[in-house]
Amino acid sequence: MFASPVIAAPMAGGTTTATFALATQRAGALAFAAGGYKSAAALAEHLAPLRSAGTDFGVNLFLPPREPLDPGTADALERYRSELLPEAARLGASVPDLPFSSDDPRVQDYWAEKLDLLLKDPVPLVSFTFGLAPAAIVADLQRVGSRVLASVTSVAEALAAEETGVDALVVQHSNAGGHCASFLPQPRGAGEPSIVELIAAVRAAVGLPLVAAGGIGDAATAKAALTAGAVAVQLGTALLRTDESGARALHKAALADPKYTTTALTRAFTGRPARALVNDFVRSHANAPDAYPEVHLLTGPLRAAAADAGDPEALNLWAGTAWQKSQDGPVGTVIAGFLDEL
Ligand SMILES: Cc1cc2nc3c(=O)[nH]c(=O)nc-3n(C[C@H](O)[C@H](O)[C@H](O)COP(=O)(O)O)c2cc1C
Incomplete structure (x- = not known):
């Protein structure tokens, strides 16, 4: 399903620049462009270098708001x-x-114009977060050759996503840095599962390929998520401090500052x-x-x-719970540290 067991998370708001995405791709990860907050024109510009690189990559969009x-x-x-x-x-x-x-x-986060762009000029993978894209949109994207991923945070959300016909799920644990992808009321009282338990529970409920995300700060945790049934892990916070990351210098410094x-x-x-x-x-x-x-x-x-x-x-200062394991230096070195162990 994916070219690599490591996916560089789409990180909107400046972290995922084209330079960052290309560097993650060169390092052997599956690159994801961050479409959130961008106009269609800005997204087209962001995608141009990834398209010319000629390998698999994805684009992430936010669902537009509710009523x-x-x-x-x-x-x-x-x-x-x-x-x-x-x-x-x-x-x-x-x-x-x-x-x-x-x-x-x-x-509306330029929703209609960005969908139009992705239908007219398709990309290999499209992922959605903050809700489910309607089945008709999923089918339209698949018709033009894209594989479609939905972000979910629970078994109930995974089952709802499966109904829309998506090809795979990004299963995000609440340890994740940045926005929580949840769109249904969260189950209460049962105690918070670990990422491994969450993957195993979703694996038992749906047949789709799963990507594990949230609090994965080292290769051992990544391996455990793969063993529990994920086909890939999506890394966000682990890549924030890298040289190529477009995160602000202040953000990078805070992630390394023991005062937090x-x-x-x-x-x-x-x-x-x-x-x-x-x-x-x-x-x-x-x-x-x-x-x-x-x-x-x-x-x-x-x-x-x-x-x-x-x-x-x-x-x-977006950060997942494994932020203290994040490192600076070239993103290729951080990604190699995961790939070498998987
Ligand atoms: C700075 C930052 C920005 C993010 N932006 C997005 C985004 O635009 N779209 C998305 O689906 N997820 C976004 N995420 C969440 C990631 O896709 C992923 O679920 C999360 O980073 C995984 O947890 P981790 O940070 O502990 O690795 C973002 C995360 C961070 C840290």
């Missing part, structure tokens, strides 16, 4: 905007006015649960509303100003 916000969430969003004002003022940043129009192409001692799932930066190093911003905004992408758009200028000011305490 308009309910009134209670819209009110909570207004309150959150007010809460952000003093911090924005300190950083010299503005906070956009609410509400965002549903016609704002950023709210834990990660948490937080909605503070984007309104969707995402795992990040716990900094002042995460601590101060524990009750951010469940409103993606509105919160992402509200905090964007503030985060950009924090980056300009060299202030990691107001930045989204």
Whole structure:
């Protein structure tokens, strides 16, 4: 199904640059382009070098948001905007006015135009996160020759994804860095399974090839996920600090800084649960509303100003729970460290 047992995670927001994706491909991993947040034109530009390289690669897209916000969430969003004002003022940043129009192409993440691009100029693999692409879209992509992956975080999501006709699943554990892919209410009370237990449970429930993602920081964990039934592992945090990664220097430095001692799932930066190093911003905004992408758009200028000011305490320092195992240096060396053992 995949050219390599190691997949370089698509990391939107600047980490996955074309240079990074090509370097992961040269190192023997399956490269994934990050389509999230990009317009179709920007995505086309991002894909051009990968297309010319002539090998297998994938493109990841975010599902567009659900229905308009309910009134209670819209009110909570207004309150959150007010809460952000003093911090924005300190950083010299503005906070956009609410509400965002549903016609704002950023709210739909340029969904229709990016799908159109991928149907007119197909790519070998397309993966989706933040929900399921409708079966008709999956079939359209398959008709033009793409294999389609859905991101899931539980057995229930895996079963729902299988119904849409996808070719494979990315099974993401909540230890993963960045956004959590979940789209159904999570099972409660049974205790959190490990990545190995999650893969084994999904393996028992569906027949599709599985990619294991989340908290995989060393070859031993990768091997255990493959033994449990995955055909590949998807690495994100393990590659963040590498030379070719487009992550901000401040983010890379924070991942290596012993002052950060834990990660948490937080909605503070984007309104969707995402795992990040716990900094002042995460601590101060524990009750951010469940409103993606509105919160992402509200905090964007503030985060950009924090980056300009060299202030990691107001930045989204995405990190999976295995962040302390991440290394700097060429991405090829990090990937070889996994491939040599698998
Ligand atoms: C900085 C960063 C950005 C990410 N962006 C995306 C993305 O655009 N699309 C996606 O499907 N997953 C994204 N992820 C999640 C990864 O695909 C993957 O599930 C996760 O990194 C695996 O866990 P790990 O970080 O512990 O390796 C991102 C992760 C990080 C750390």
